[in-house]
Amino acid sequence: MDKAFINFKYVDAIARAGSIRRAAEALSITPSALNRRLISVEDELEVQIFERLPRGVRLNAAGEILIQHIRTQLSDFERVKSQIADLSGFRRGEVTIACSQALLPFFLPEQIDRYRTEHPMIQVCVLPRDRSAAEAALADFTADLAIVFEPIKISDFHPIITVRQEIHAVMDRSHPLARKTKLRLRDCLEYPLALPTKAYGVRWLFDQATEKRNQSILPLLESDSFEFLRMAVRNTDLITLQIEVGLAANETKKSVISRPIVELDIASGLLHFGHLRGRVLSVAAAKFATQLAQVLSERYESV
Amino acid sequence: MDKAFINFKYVDAIARAGSIRRAAEALSITPSALNRRLISVEDELEVQIFERLPRGVRLNAAGEILIQHIRTQLSDFERVKSQIADLSGFRRGEVTIACSQALLPFFLPEQIDRYRTEHPMIQVCVLPRDRSAAEAALADFTADLAIVFEPIKISDFHPIITVRQEIHAVMDRSHPLARKTKLRLRDCLEYPLALPTKAYGVRWLFDQATEKRNQSILPLLESDSFEFLRMAVRNTDLITLQIEVGLAANETKKSVISRPIVELDIASGLLHFGHLRGRVLSVAAAKFATQLAQVLSERYESV
DNA sequence: ATTACTGATGCAAAAATTGGTACACTAAAC
DNA sequence: GTTTAGTGTACCAATTTTTGCATCAGTAAT
Structure with a gap:
């Protein structure tokens, strides 16, 4: 297991779980250990990160700032690792894409298969998400890319390509x-x-x-x-x-x-393909994005 | 001492010292401990970061990528801490400025004094640097801001204000x-x-x-x-x-x-005040920069 | 050849982290 | 009201990790 950023990953896990005990279970450690990790982080920052509630914990204002930094940070580090692996010759990395159900049966399997023949070391993760959940996955860095049909709010979404769908x-x-x-x-x-x-x-x-x-x-x-x-x-x-x-x-x-x-x-509706605004994609994700954008533009009328 | 990022700080120290032993001395730990920290980092990344030379170590290609990330990272974290301290009410943080010698006797002491009356908790660090060293200090994140007179190359330098000097x-x-x-x-x-x-x-x-x-x-x-x-x-x-x-x-x-x-x-020559291009300043540094820019624009002809 | 410096390694001591347990507290269920 | 189920937290021994020390092997300048 990765020891770098371990405390940050713990904080992230607590934030996602909403409770120290549940996060501890997910991380396969005891709640007491996790609790002390959290307290030590808070001590170093000299600020409380979570407010303690009877049913768990919740990020406070300082925690919101920190968690945003942590997630940017972890994602940036993935990008750096991807870059380093890239110049080591053999390409490695992982790409996570959140997408509408419509992409699951034919489009994505075909594209992933094609992508993997060129980059066999890269791990691809597909998360079926409805329109709002896909954007949430981008926002909290769960997903690198998203393909959504007729999204509701498109703030913080940076479209790579948008195509019309009959x-x-x-x-x-x-x-x-x-x-x-x-x-x-x-x-x-x-x-x-x-x-x-x-x-x-x-x-x-x-x-x-x-x-x-x-x-x-x-x-x-x-x-x-x-x-x-x-x-x-x-x-x-x-x-x-x-x-x-x-x-x-x-x-x-x-x-x-x-x-x-x-x-x-x-x-006809619009299918949007893009990523979180301001996010820098890893080499692996960027290559996958390029391929998808090309295929979409070849097959459908782009707007 | 700050335990977060400790490994990254160690790598940074080694990169700056150019030798594990000298870095170890600067960090007040044994060379063997530091060496093992480095090896453990390299093991996690599964890549060598430094090439070992008879007279020390030097960053390789992967190391250059990593060190850039580390420094961005550490600086970003400072910014986040500054933001968090900001909303906790009492402002804290630190600002480091690299500047020409001409600023030392009158201008900077006066400005720092004024700044500290408003923000007494902020630690200010002044590094006298000639024209090229000031830019180097920005580039390796040693300094947040720089004031240089007639700089040679101004690549990667983002000017906040430039004023003419008789x-x-x-x-x-x-x-x-x-x-x-x-x-x-x-x-x-x-x-x-x-x-x-x-x-x-x-x-x-x-x-x-x-x-x-x-x-x-x-x-x-x-x-x-x-x-x-x-x-x-x-x-x-x-x-x-x-x-x-x-x-x-x-x-x-x-x-x-x-x-x-x-x-x-x-x-007449030009006095340039600015920071590293693409860098996001901490709250503390940004406020100091605003003050300096205002004073410079009031006193001198800006171009 | 010698000297002075480098990074790497084995081993025992020291330090940090962990798991287990118990406690105090609160919202919900009864 | 009382109970119950869930929460975060403090203490202590066991364990894991990290450190310092001494030493080795190698290289460049003297």
Whole structure:
């Protein structure tokens, strides 16, 4: 185990756990030891970092400043290690990316596989996060990069590239609508719908489109899991929606297919790829970012 | 003693000393202990930081990257401590300033005194440095701020303010030239001169002025110490040169007085005040910088 | 050849850290 | 009210880590 910054890592763990005892468990040490580490840090700074509550601890103002520094710091050190490993010849490091569910089945596995063939020593970590959680992961340095669809607030988010995403209807290959190459929204509304919950961007665009027509459509099936929705439409007349990046590249042999919906009926959304503003990426993360940005710009219309 | 970053501080000390034994002495520990600390750091990074030479150690490529990070790091931590102390009510911290000798007798003592009445807890450190050494002190984070007269290379130097400095002749109050209020260069050349060595900006401007007239003037007395030169002219007909900022504000009761030389005869020089480019100053240093910049802009013509 | 300096290593003593336990305290559950 | 479950913290012995000392091996200048 890494001994550098051990105290800072402990403080970070306490801040994340919200309790010394829980943090101690996560770190596999006794609460008393961790407590003394914290007190020794506070003594050195001559300032309290956490306020002690009956149910745990919480960062105070000084702690907020410190934790921000600690996380910047730890991330910077990763970058330095990455740089050093880089000039030692063999590339090492790790990249963590927070992204919408839509990227999980096809896009990211393909890209990571391609990336790993060039940089086999690099460890890639994928965190599925909804729109707000992805930004939170960037903010607390849990993730280096994020790909989010239709984010709510985009403060502190530095976009590398933003691409437009058409909405597609996803259905069984034997579905009546499968014969058409392009669908109208009204075609879809004649069939039962299986949609993501309102937390997701696709659903939000769908609700906007139906509101505009003064139709309030309730889906027959709702789920947080895109994978479940994709599986649910098999062998039924259900229809679900998905953005381009979440579709398989080659559908000829799949049991589930997709058809684009004309843009007049339902607006296309924006997929944002970027990192925390002001953050300096490690060599590993920067290379991965470059690859993703290139692929996205090749495949989709960038704005 | 501060235990955080202890290993990084040790590495920094070794880098500065160029030898483990000498660094160990400076740190008041045994060379063996320090050596093992270094080895443990290198083991964690899985990279050598120093190349071992028969006469000591020297940073290798990886070490250069690391030492830069370490120094940024230590300086950042100072800034954070300063911020934390700031919101705790009582201000604490330290400011280190590298400056030309001319600032030592009057300007800096006055400014520091004023600064300390407002911020009594802040420790101020003054390092007299010639033009190149001042920039080196900024670069290796030894100093937060620098005031240099006519610097050679100004790369990585971020100027806060630059002011013009007239050259003055400094002499005993009974000197024949003391009757005049403004001097010509040829007046001065009729008397023996006591000048700084060629490393200093005033001397450089003087040499340029005399070269332009195809006169090569050799000073009777040369010294590295501005204070010595000022003392040397007392009760003699010697004349020395000094820039405005190095003169006493009120000369009426002094035994040594100064008279400006007309600008046509000897060009005025530039006094640069600034910090390392890209560096984020601590609260303490930033406040001091603001004060100095204000005073300089009030007293002298800024460019 | 000699001298003076360098970094590295083995070993015992010293110092720091840890785990276990008990205690005081508070919010929630009963 | 009382109980309960959870919290942070202090004390002490055991353990781990770090240190100082003496020594070795190597190199550059004398």
